Amino acid sequence: MLEIENLVTEFATRDGIARAVNDVSFELKPKEILGVVGESGSGKSVLGYSMIGLVDPPGRVVSGSVRFEGRELIGLPEEEMRALRGKRIAMIFQDPMMTLNPVLSIETQMVETVFAHESFDRAKARKICLENLELVGIASPERRLKQYPHEFSGGMRQRVAIAIALLHRPALIIADEPTTALDVTVQGQILYEMQRLVRETGAALVWITHDLSVVAGFADSVAVMYAGRIVENGRTEDVLHSPRHPYTRSLLDSVPANNIGQVRLRQIPGMTPSLARLPAGCSFRERCGHADAQCSSMPEMKTSVRCHHPLC
Amino acid sequence: MKEFLSNRIAATGLAMLMVVIAIALFAPWISPQNPYDLGKLDLMDSRLEPGGKYLLGTDGQGRDMLSAIFYGLRVSLLVGAASGVIALTLGGLLGVLAAYVGGRFESILMRIVDIQLGFPAILVALILIAVLGKGVDKIIFALVCVQWAYYARTARSAALVERGKEYMEAARGLGLSRTRIVLKHLLPNASPPLIVVGTVQVAHAIALEATLSFLGLGLPATEPSLGLLIANGYEYLLSGKYWISMYPGVALLLTILAINLVGDQLRDQLNPRLSRA
Amino acid sequence: SIGLSTPVTTMDPHFHNLTPNNSIAKHIFETLVHQDEQQALKPGLAESWRAVDSTTWEIKLRKNVRWHDGTPFTAEDVLSTLKRIPNVPNSPASFAIYMRPIVDAKAADPHTVILKTREAHPLLPNDLATIHIIPKKAEAMSTPDFNSGKAVIGTGPYKFAEYVSGDRVVLTVNDKYWGPKPAFAKVRFRMITNSAARVAALLAGDVQMIEAVPTADIENLRKDKRVSLASVVSNRIIYLHLDSGREKNSPFVTDAAGKPMEANPLRDARVRKAISKLIDRNAIASRIMEGEAKPAGQFLPETFHGTSRKLTPDKYDPEGAKKLLAEAGYPNGFGLTLHTPNNRYVNDEKISQAVAQFLTRGGIPTKVEAMPSAVFFSRGSKLEFSFLLAGWGAGTGENSSPLRSLVSTFDPKLGNGAANRGRFSDAGVDALVQTALTTIDDTKRGIMLAAATEKAVGELMGVIPVHYEVSTWGVRKGLAYKARVDQYTLAHEVKTSK
Amino acid sequence: MTVYVLRRLAQTLLVLFVTSGLVFGGLYLVGDPVEILVNPQADQEERARTAAALGLDKPVLEQYGLFLKGMFAGDLGKSFVFGRPALEVILERMPATLELAFLAMLMSVGLGIPLGLYAGLYPDRKTSKAIMAGSILGFSLPTFWVGLLLIMVFAVQLGWLPSTGRGPTENVFGFSISIFSVEGLRYAFLPSLNLALFKLSLIIRLTRAQVREQALLDYIRFARAKGLPRSRVIGVHLLKNILIPLVTVIGLELGSVIAFAIVTESIFAWPGMGKLVIDSIFQLDRPVVVAYLLVVVFMFIMINLVVDVLYSALDPRVRIAEAK
Amino acid sequence: MFFHAGNENQRPLSPSPVLELSNVSKRFSKRLDAVEKFARRLGADVPEHTVHAVDRVSFGVARGEVVGLVGESGCGKSTLGRLACGLIEPSEGQVLYKGQRPAGTQRPQMIFQDPFASLNPRMRVEEIIGEAPVVHGFVSRSELKNYVSEMLEQVGLDPSYRRRYPHQFSGGQRARIGIARALAVKPDFLVCDEAVAALDVSIQAQVLNLFMDLRENLGLTYLFISHDLGVVRHLAQRVVVMYLGRVVESAPAAELFAAPNHPYTRALLAEVPRLERKRREFAPIKGEIPSPLAPPAGCHFHPRCPHATERCAREAPVLREIAPGRLSACHLNG
């Protein structure tokens, strides 16, 4: 259903061109849940924007293709893209405060989304909205509907954004850290609803997160990003239980749950490189314990890992 | 700066502005005549057409238009810039402060603004002339009087929006002083509409000065600004003696164009989202 | 349509003595004595008038005159008018001054009025020419009644139709008018105060006639085929007044370097004469006024009663001036500030600049300070200036008016020197003027007034005359107007020409 | 909210009181009305009579006291020039000004916001640059000059529109209104255009600047991600967020267009308040000036009150300060 | 950590805590306007929206302690954090920091939940971080550059980002700027509102390590708001659990994770996702989620509680000591 090939998205910055998404390819089948994890700033959000055609200047999609249900999305006329957005492809953004329009009531923002693709009467549209709010665990939805974003807590805003994305039961959902602001009980509720949705509508889900434990129990496959590239990609169990890329390994080592009893958490040495000034060759080279001369060239993506010295 | 110059239009604007400022600064040295010295004028040379002895012709008093424009530029820039800057600073600060402090201070200030807004420039200028006489300083004072309130309201409205945002809370949390929060956090974020209104109002100040002069409430006629020149030449518009007001008009237009081209670019650059960084 | 230059503020002919108001009133109402375009007296509602003795006047009224509502005009109406005039409430400028000499008014018969004055008052007919007669029934009417049109009933050539404050006055012709029929059945007066806009309206054909054509456009309009101009030297003199009252410390007199000076050179008639000689009146008339002015040597053009034949405008004579200044003890000149209104007279501020230009070049560095008349006259009357420019229009059309107000010694009791802002004072002049004012015999009075003028202006330079304004009207081709010295714009005087 | 509005209205009284004092004092400083009103020929006695008739012979504080007494009885005094109640003189002229202001605001808001949106959304297009350059023309030349130019071109040269004056009026609810007829609109077009030019430019520029601020924010992106039509993203999401400064400026401009149509009105011989007040100021017709200012300041208070109330409707985060 | 059982005006028993909240409540209400009031008069059902974001909460934090604050989204954690920092005034009760109302520089520093909204969009990172230290005089202008670089490195950001604006960063990078800003004023008390929620695990590890180091070296005190129980477990000595504006349980971290007392705490721990888990089915929450706009009577949790009795619906349980240093608000405890 979704095929992404060699996607490249760049930002023109003062320091030079930053490739936020660099040569990314993956496929997604209906009902599949892909977890995207990775360093902060590694281009996960930008990847999401690129898929839905919302990369704003100074950024742009430079090359590659995004095929969704057999259609090429890159270069699709704006009007056709619009018809897809929200209806067939939905995205939940990362920053809950900034995604909701501060001056419009929740009702306005939800109902208009219904009307963007359907011509129901108002009462029916409202009913749909209420159902979806309940779905994401917002209590007193009737009254909450009349309120404005700033009257919600961070987690509630995020839930509203999720509810909006689900309104049309889209075929592809790109969720950018949708549950980071939620407590585990509510998170559980949302994960449950997502799973149900996937099962019932056959939707595919791209779940961007850094909560590896959520990915573990939720995603079918995982893509690990580092500095704009996918460095490892595979079935969840494989990636999380026997990581092959040194970065994935270090990532897993940092999870508090894997550090029980220790005072300090394990951390990756060094610093995330600036995207505009990436070192030549493997981007992880400078922080990697296994690096050698070979690593000064860019490794190919081989059997789900982009590394010269995959761990076994 | 490099970025600034990379925009061709803005660079042209800047160049124009430099020329204009240079002319204004060096008017006494580059003008063929001192248009302020009545003894140097010759009534018998009045209303001469452009060309010949006077490049841009003469006005009704036999004043060389070119010199008058050079000198007038000086006065107009001074009046526009000084009144604009003072009014903007004063009004902007008070407005932002009103939004931040709120309460009684805001009420009182905004009611003063209400009063001030209702006062026509003509009346203010007339009272000033009666009490203080004419002069550049008085006209600047009059213009500041009538314009600060405008800025105050614009600034307050923008600041009211910004006040509610979380970064303001963060600034308070850092224990920064009120003054600092207002000046460094609130004011810059409330500034976009202020800057627009500001660049427009500088032009408006120059035009308003012209209007006051037109009504006899502006600058002394013997020391004409561009506005006054336009106002003086106004009556000749229908009579075919276009040069008396057309040339100062063109000079004014170019000046304001230059200010705005530069202002537009500056504003875009001040906005971190828009500047290519 | 006619474009007026100043707004008409009321329809009450007795409320505010102001040229535009009077001008409109003259269409609807009439005076006992009319003035022709040269302000010469003509029979109006009065067929004739004569002084029975030095304080009694007998006025024979015209018969068969009817008010717009049809009632006949009688002496009662005149008496009512005289009664109303001093009693118009809130009047900012009443006509009472013209009535003050009258101590008694009687109707000898329905068509004869007898007026008694306190003392000999030769100018009574001139005064009567300013007073619009209203019907008896309007005596008790208020100003608002007039403004609404209810009380606007006159005997004049036009009847009131509409008045919109600040915008227009519409009049329709009075078919039963006793005099010559006006050429137009309906006239719209539009108040277009901005002079350029007024000219534009004429050129665009939106109005057929305008008054007060601005000097800047004269040259162009003269060439324009669509319009023609009518002009006349008016009764308004533009003059300079100098502080000849203060012995020292005149506020705006400095030495040549600009430092305050104790002595007041302006008290010296030679200095005043020198200043007069420094001014090139021809240049001002041709350059500033674009020909719309006539250099002046006295208060009124020679055609007016009581003017002098001997006085001519001072010649531009910088050499002579220098000599006079040296004689007076100021060989190096001194500094002055010329105060001038900037919205009162035609090109007032520009004239001042030109004057300053001449004086500066002649060794008297002069600054110009212009201000709106609202400020100017208050300050001027408080004697805050040393040197000022002003104008004077002789409403009565006789030289006694400027003599009395401008150069007679300031004396509130006698009503003299009311506009004498330079406090010029000369006993000889005072005596001549005072006698003239009570001399009924026109010729004798004329001689006295001329002598007074020669002394006050020619010899002592109590004021320095600059020029007489020329009033100009513009009309569309096909119309003709006989320009009036009193600056009234009268629709019934507009003729169609072929 | 109610309390807030009531409090504002109470403040209004105080504001009006202060205003009247200021004008009284100011005009007293300018000069003596008698000097202007009286016929130049008048002698000293006539001047004294005029002063007495107009109540100007009393000390200024006493005059002010009398005025205040009248003010609380709803009487703002009689015009010196017109001899009629000053308020009546002003109200009579008000409809003419209001209709001009209305047309001018209609033009500037109706054109300014769309043009500004366009220029802000597509800042790099040629059209946008042309709009921005054109808008500079709108405010860099003095109104009186542009006014005469308009007359010269459209009335004198082309003869399309009448040069000056106001068209035929109709009586609508007791007000004489001229813009309900085509003929009336023909008269009103040039003056309102003249008035609108400056505001138009300002609104274009302000809209553009605000759009440039907001268009890149995440909520706009989210609105687009929802698949909303462009018109709604711009017309609702974007517009509502940029509206607060715009509404402020529109309010201010509406006020100033009503209060200070002075120059335009005198050039186009439009019989409105502006023309009246400039004459009144120059003639020191104090009652009219005072009454005018009270009316205008009151109007500004009302406009600003409406604008302030609008703020909280436009942006729920802006709570109108209500002292507890 | 010092708790006073119950919610009445008890003074803390302990030696003066650094931060002390006694009986603090915060309500947000939307005033009715004239029209709505009138409509209510006429009997229309116009509800007056009042949110009890924080409902009579009392506790103290001792010097050097790390207190984790967990709870459902919307239960008032951020509000409590704001109250603690003196950014908002309590509707009732009192907040004391070192014996005084938090104000000026004498207040805990807050790291905000929403990283972007809390950064001034017109300031460069350098100014955002460096402003307060310069103003308060711990750093001179000339040292500023180095100081900021140091701060950035501490939170794992490349110092070359110093001259960027907030919008040029990814979500996690913004969060770190917020942390650096708070650390830059050398606070001795930090309120971290979901400070690490937006960070990927490697950075999260780095930041958490930093927090621990600071605590060790400088004796910093933390109020650590999070719902990531893994993080809380790792960091906190004590944990306070909130539910709908009220504190429902508080205990030393180890004890709480070992044996949660309150049914809500138990539900919470049960839901924690684990890395080692295989793909699993998620279950919906049983019972309705209550709304802070209309909190249920009695125990707020009773609609979702598997053990709820009729008493729970009637009577709000009091926070009581159930073991030394452990408090819980549940009727089940007898």
Ligand SMILES: Nc1ncnc2c1ncn2[C@@H]1O[C@H](COP(=O)(O)OP(=O)(O)OP(=O)(O)O)[C@@H](O)[C@H]1O
């Ligand atoms: N407008 C922009 N201008 C310049 N650089 C940008 C812009 N937007 C994003 N970037 C850069 O692109 C890179 C990828 O950003 P992105 O938001 O995709 O990160 P992310 O993987 O989502 O991180 P996080 O987990 O922290 O949200 C970052 O290094 C960021 O600095």
Ligand SMILES: Nc1ncnc2c1ncn2[C@@H]1O[C@H](COP(=O)(O)OP(=O)(O)OP(=O)(O)O)[C@@H](O)[C@H]1O
């Ligand atoms: N300014 C406000 N106006 C009205 N209600 C508010 C306001 N701020 C917060 N609330 C309400 O207070 C309650 C608690 O909000 P708070 O932000 O403290 O929750 P939280 O525990 O931080 O949740 P989360 O984990 O989702 O961030 C919520 O119901 C919210 O709707």
Ligand SMILES: [Mg+2]
């Ligand atoms: Mg992201």
Ligand SMILES: [Mg+2]
């Ligand atoms: Mg929160």
